[in-house]
Amino acid sequence: MTRTPEEAVRGLWTTLSARDYDGIADWVTDDCLYLDMPLGPSLSARGPADIVKRLQVGWGDLAAYENHDGLLVADDAGNVMYEHSETWTFRSGEVFTLAFATVHRVRDGKVCLWKDYWDYGAIMNNAPASWVEALATADTSWVYDATEDLAALSG
Incomplete structure (x- = not known):
């Protein structure tokens, strides 16, 4: 079964919203590249295991996390733009919702590039x-410098 780019992205975010780290x-x-664009490509993660470690830096100690679905636009080449938001609930009681614009590239039904844009x-x-x-x-064993990869993908 081959997933459409839309199915791959929505499936990923449903899995993320459940914080199902094994399902990622x-x-x-x-070889998926994950980049938090406000932090720059030198603090990226590559591959499912390191992406999970990276996500756990931010979400690991949250009491709750929820992704809120939004506008998703895809082209025939597997490029997907996803406007969404996340609500973070900290164990100490603080709650806030953060707006995101995320760019994905999908290859063979899976996300191979994931770039998050958000307000640091x-x-x-x-x-x-x-x-x-x-x-x-925090654990930084996941850190991958994607500077050259990003330049190659953009050029």
Whole structure:
């Protein structure tokens, strides 16, 4: 069964909303690049296992996380633009919703490129100090410098 690009992206985000870390590999390629664009390509993750580690840096200590579906536009080449938002609930009680624009590229029914665009200041202004401080000691074994990959994909 081959998924359409729309099905691959919506399936990935349904899995993410459930924080089903084991299920992510069903939706991304073994060489998938994940980039949080506000942080730059030098702090990217590559492949399902490292993408999970990266996601757990942000979401690992959340009491709840929910993706809110939004506008999804796809072309025949497998490029997908997805406008959505996420609600983060911290264990200390803070709750905020962050707007996202995400660019995906889908190959053979799985996401092979995932670029998130979001407001860095919104997280830093709404997250509790304990969450921000924990970033300094977070697992960074996932870090992959995708600078050259991104240049090749864009050019």
